[in-house]
Amino acid sequence: MTNTERTFIAIKPDGVQRGLVTKILNRFEQRGYKLVAIKMLNASQELLDQHYAEHVGKPFYPKMSAFMRSGPIVATVWEGKDAVQQGRKLLGATNPADSLPGTIRGDFGIDLGRNVCHGSDSVESANREIKLWFKAEELVTYEQFQAKWIYE
Secondary structure, three states: OOOEEEEEEEEOHHHHHOOOHHHHHHHHHHHOOEEEEEEEEOOOHHHHHHHOOOOOOOOOHHHHHHHHOOOOEEEEEEEEEOHHHHHHHHHOOOOHHHOOEOEHHHHHOOOHHHOOEEEOOOHHHHHHHHHHHOOHHHOOOOOOOOHHHHOO
């Protein structure tokens, strides 16, 4: 299989509080992606500052980081062909108002500040984010038996 990658997908506090965790996980599983790491946590300010380093100091960042600390987050890592780009397509546009029906944000989001999920935007970002949120030993390697039914 070519272009196998890993991507980081976080279900934000609004997604957790609204009971959307299993619905979101199901979208990735139905598409054929392999879950290789998952945990629920309350993110620290330090972790968020590292994760959103490009936004620290911007006017909207304090409100965004307070929201991300307002409740638990479900952090996941998914593996498969073109996982980063396809994960972004499953999520939909960052602003739910611009997301098509059938995408996670298009189906479950309305407001930009409550867009349900975060997804890595590049392979480089995915690798960085995975290392921030997970220890190497938390990433599981296993054979996905259904892979022969997903990939040529």
